[in-house]
Amino acid sequence: MAKVSRLAFIGFGEAAKAFLTGWADAAPPVITAYDQKTNHLSLRKDKLQDYIQQDVQGCFNLHEAIDSAKVVFSLVTADQAYEAAAAAAKHIKPGQFYFDCNSCSPDTKRENAKLINAAGGCYVDVAVMSPVHPKLHRTPLLICGSHAEQAKPLFDSLGMNAQIIEGDVGVASSIKMVRSIMVKGLEALTAECLLAARKAQIDTRILASLDNSYPEFNWYEKAGYNLERMMLHGVRRAAEMREVALTVEQLGLNNGMAKATTDWQQQIGDLALNAESEDFAELADALLNELEAQQAVTAAPIADKKIV
Structure with missing residues (x-):
């Protein structure tokens, strides 16, 4: 089986850390990483600390990381x-594999593939099909493109759960994008419906009604989980949903649901509130309090000015 002796990350956030945690002692002997946060003085210290904690070789430029x-x-x-793909294409060497795991539209993936493959690299469209916790490196992945067959043994050697999807670059990302309309959309619907219910003091009745209609869904628990996801990852989810909206538009369909989901994900993510539990009532109250505080600031009267 093919082995990966040297591996690099472009972007070193939750997903990269989760993969590393899952690999543990089976990780490749040399792992390098570059994250653009190291270019920002206010963020550099924390990112460098991430590299140290994960025992990877942190780099200050992309070229050094992928070399x-x-x-x-x-x-x-x-x-x-x-x-990221455009920058990598300037330095990637023939035969290097580029696993594009980002949640972007099929057209973006196809543009990225052109850049990487033209430079001699081996581009693989990778769709991450569920949150990286708790499965870590075993999170389900879909892979496609002309280099997917060559890449599969590399994923296997890392103990990863990658499934080849037949078709050109863009097929795997299409599955991811279209699925996100439902997954992230349910989060946004949870926010709009149940925050309104909580504010109107009818949330227990609404939740009971939903449980009657969908008895196996466990609405209270799922509501808390959905709000927690948006609070922690709303900004990133909003970026993904913009790509989803673009995907739907490129298919010639109405993308209003994707756009509305983007708005809710962005609004809740921008609040930057800590989600210390997944209890619906606690999270809903925290969100409503912060939203009301922001509305109060926005609605504050402007000091009277003399008209000359």
Whole structure:
């Protein structure tokens, strides 16, 4: 079986850390990482600490990070996926694999593939199909493209759960994007419906009614989980949903649901509240309090000014 002796990450956030935690003692002997946060003085210290804690070789530029790596994992935010691929294409060497794990539209993935493959790299469209916790490196992945067959043994050697999807680059990401309409949309619907219910003091009745209609869903628990996800990852989810909206638009369909989901994900993510539990009532109250505080500031009267 093919082995990965040198591996690089572009973007070093939750997903990269989760993969590393899952690999544990089976990790490749040399792992390098570059995250653009190291270019920002206010964020650099925390990111360098991340590298130390995860026992990887942190780099201050992308070229240094991917140099000589057999496999490059791109794990940036959706809005940075093209920029990451364009930067990597300037330095990638023939035969290096570029695993584009970012949640972006099929067209973006196809543009990224052109850049990487033209430079001699081996581009693979990778769709991460569930949160990286708790499954870590065993999180289900879909992979496709002309280099997917060659890449599969590399994923296997890392103990990863990758499934080949037949078709050109963009097929795996299409599955991810279209599925997100439902997954992230349910989160947004939870926020709009149950925050309104909580504010109107009818949330127990609404939840009871939903439980009667969908008895196996466990609405109270799922509501808390959905709000917690948005609070922690709303900004990143909003970036993904913009790509989802673009995907739907490119299919010639109405993307109003994806756009509305983007708005809710962004609004809750921007609040930057700590989610210390997954209890619906606690999280809903925290969100409503913060939203009302922001509305009060926005609605504050402007000091009277003399008209000359």
